Amino acid sequence: DAGVTQSPTHLIKTRGQQVTLRCSPKSGHDTVSWYQQALGQGPQFIFQYYEEEERQRGNFPDRFSGHQFPNYSSELNVNALLLGDSALYLCASSLVVVLDSAVPYNEQFFGPGTRLTVL
Amino acid sequence: GQQVMQIPQYQHVQEGEDFTTYCNSSTTLSNIQWYKQRPGGHPVFLIQLVKSGEVKKQKRLTFQFGEAKKNSSLHITATQTTDVGTYFCAGASNNDMRFGAGTRLTVKP
Numbered sequence: 001d002a003g004v005t006q007s008p009t010h011l012i013k014t015r016g017q018q019v020t021l022r023c024s025p026k027s028g029h030d031t032v033s034w035y036q037q038a039l040g041q042g043p044q045f046i047f048q049y050y051e052e053e054e055r056q057r058g059n060f061p062d063r064f065s066g067h068q069f070p071n072y073s074s075e076l077n078v079n080a081l082l083l084g085d086s087a088l089y090l091c092a093s094s095l096v097v098v099l100d101s102a103v104p105y106n107e108q109f110f111g112p113g114t115r116l117t118v119l
Numbered sequence: 120g121q122q123v124m125q126i127p128q129y130q131h132v133q134e135g136e137d138f139t140t141y142c143n144s145s146t147t148l149s150n151i152q153w154y155k156q157r158p159g160g161h162p163v164f165l166i167q168l169v170k171s172g173e174v175k176k177q178k179r180l181t182f183q184f185g186e187a188k189k190n191s192s193l194h195i196t197a198t199q200t201t202d203v204g205t206y207f208c209a210g211a212s213n214n215d216m217r218f219g220a221g222t223r224l225t226v227k228p
Contacts, residue, residue, distance in 0.1 A: 035218075042219050043207070045215070106152075106167070110154075112160075
């Protein structure tokens with residue numbers, strides 16, 4: 001049973017270019033979330049996809065967009081890259097279960113990440 | 120907007136000593152999660168706390184959720200070198216999940 005996989009592992013781009021990162025969720029998971037983690041910081045939530053639609057979004061500009069496919073895999077696209085976009089991009093998959101307390105149990109499994117460097 | 124603060128930023132202990140990291144949210148949380156990230160690795164889910172005042176234990180790790188559901192702590196008893204890494208809390212509120220900046224733990228053998 002494969003865990004969460006991401007590709008590529010590393011990527012170098014120049015300012016103004018566009019990039020696409022890919023994620024395959026853990027088997028049985030239907031929800032994919034994307035995070036940006038700058039060096040020495042905690043992950044920052046970008047957005048979450050469920051049933052091929054963006055369900056939640058963090059405080060990121062429209063340059064960041066995504067997609068989820070029928071097989072639950074997902075892509076993160078970033079346009080007009082800036083130097084500040086250099087970071088580790090993490091994908092996390094989950095299968096959200098609503099507990100008795102009506103609070104969703106959301107154990108996220110993170111992939112190894114894609115290290116993006118913008119020059 | 121919601122902010123999640125985590126302290127301390129760094130903690131260096133001698134093997135066998137205890138360790139605690141604290142997490143505080145500016146807003147009431149629906150739940151809080153804890154993750155561990157080893158150097159060069161990715162975050163690994165440890166636990167989710169939901170109820171006010173909840174306490175959960177995993178071997179040497181004890182997790183607490185405050186009565187007001189705005190703060191949480193992770194306590195490790197008798198640290199081992201395998202505990203090395205950065206511990207993150209992540210608070211969920213109004214469908215928004217915010218990670219703290221993490222506490223980086225180093226353990227001297």
